[in-house]
Amino acid sequence: MQRSEPGRQPLASGSRIGGLAKFDAAALAQQFADWGFKSSHAARVLRAFYAGEDLATAPLRGLPKGLGEKLRAEFLSEEVALAARQVAEDGTTKLLLRLGDGRTVESVLMPDFRPDRAAGCLSSQVGCAMGCDFCATTKTGFERNLTAAEIVGQFITLRREARDAGRRLQTVVFMGMGEPLLNLDAVLTAVRRLADNTVGALGWRQITVSTVGIVPGMDALTATGLNLHLAVSLHAPDDATRAQLLPMGKRFLIADILAAADRFQARRGRPVTIQYCLLSGVNDSPAHARQLAALLGPRRMHVNLLRYNPTGLSLRGYNYKPSSDLAAEAFVAELREHKVVAHFRRSRGPDIAAACGQLRERTV
Numbered sequence: 001m002q003r004s005e006p007g008r009q010p011l012a013s014g015s016r017i018g019g020l021a022k023f024d025a026a027a028l029a030q031q032f033a034d035w036g037f038k039s040s041h042a043a044r045v046l047r048a049f050y051a052g053e054d055l056a057t058a059p060l061r062g063l064p065k066g067l068g069e070k071l072r073a074e075f076l077s078e079e080v081a082l083a084a085r086q087v088a089e090d091g092t093t094k095l096l097l098r099l100g101d102g103r104t105v106e107s108v109l110m111p112d113f114r115p116d117r118a119a120g121c122l123s124s125q126v127g128c129a130m131g132c133d134f135c136a137t138t139k140t141g142f143e144r145n146l147t148a149a150e151i152v153g154q155f156i157t158l159r160r161e162a163r164d165a166g167r168r169l170q171t172v173v174f175m176g177m178g179e180p181l182l183n184l185d186a187v188l189t190a191v192r193r194l195a196d197n198t199v200g201a202l203g204w205r206q207i208t209v210s211t212v213g214i215v216p217g218m219d220a221l222t223a224t225g226l227n228l229h230l231a232v233s234l235h236a237p238d239d240a241t242r243a244q245l246l247p248m249g250k251r252f253l254i255a256d257i258l259a260a261a262d263r264f265q266a267r268r269g270r271p272v273t274i275q276y277c278l279l280s281g282v283n284d285s286p287a288h289a290r291q292l293a294a295l296l297g298p299r300r301m302h303v304n305l306l307r308y309n310p311t312g313l314s315l316r317g318y319n320y321k322p323s324s325d326l327a328a329e330a331f332v333a334e335l336r337e338h339k340v341v342a343h344f345r346r347s348r349g350p351d352i353a354a355a356c357g358q359l360r361e362r363t364v
């Protein structure tokens with residue numbers, strides 16, 4: 001069976017040297033020195049690891065005698081183990097990943113329109129405490145934060161999947177399970193490893209962190225000075241509507257969230273992306289669009305419009321419906337009329353529940 005064929009896919013078995021996900025280049029160099037090897041081998045080993053190579057079965061040539069064996073002896077473990085793979089009609093691949101404590105998270109590989117590229121969606125937590133009313137992830141509550149090594153492990157797994165499909169994992173977004181700014185230390189440790197230019201996995205601009213609008217977290221991210229992208233899930237142009245959809249909307253008001261986004265944008269010099277999920281009869285009227293345009297027009301922020309991906313009855317007992325084509329087109333036309341840059345983001349893999357808001361913890 002080809003990996004790209006739709007449906008649930010069989011998995012290859014075998015262990016890999018996944019323990020390298022715990023190391024940055026400096027720590028691995030120190031480890032090699034402690035073992036009596038040259039520290040200069042560390043960057044090369046990590047480059048191969050981050051490229052998705054299987055160092056257990058295909059050791060690097062040119063490593064000093066004994067180092068490959070030492071790596072296998074010490075690091076033959078997986079931070080995340082691939083438990084199931086599903087491929088959607090559009091080629092989107094959803095991975096169920098088992099963590100060391102038996103919990104699971106989902107990550108998604110999305111083929112680009114360019115035939116040799118793909119994007120990855122990473123989770124930052126097991127479950128989520130944010131309670132967004134239209135999201136499946138939060139229905140089972142929050143269990144724990146992922147470690148930096150588990151986040152790196154997801155990336156490596158997605159990179160291998162992409163490579164096996166003849167594609168390069170070109171960008172990653174933290175839009176999977178969890179609120180990344182509530183696990184900021186681990187997320188930052190992981191992205192610093194991914195964007196370490198001695199390892200060469202990704203550039204900063206290829207990484208997007210998405211938030212429901214945790215203002216202190218946004219400011220902490222701004223203070224790092226890291227050159228990554230920030231996306232903010234707004235989903236409503238007024239606090240009353242937003243608080244119905246996102247409980248965090250009661251704690252952080254739109255004005256404060258956008259002020260924090262302004263600070264990030266001023267520091268980085270690049271537009272923040274505003275995410276807006278269109279829900280029929282809730283937030284998709286032309287009046288909502290005009291309100292949104294009034295907020296964002298002067299700020300140069302871009303809007304990503306999402307179609308709602310059904311997740312059954314919501315936490316508050318609503319049966320949300322996606323906006324009609326007519327309403328969605330009128331909404332985007334209104335935004336553009338007011339000079340707001342707005343695009344529809346394609347739903348990826350809705351037939352395998354891999355689209356935004358559909359990820360959740362499962363057992364296999």
Ligand code: SF4
Pocket residue numbers: 128129130131132135136137138176177178179212357
């Ligand atoms: S949309 Fe994101 S932040 Fe909101 S509950 Fe779902 S996973 Fe959490």
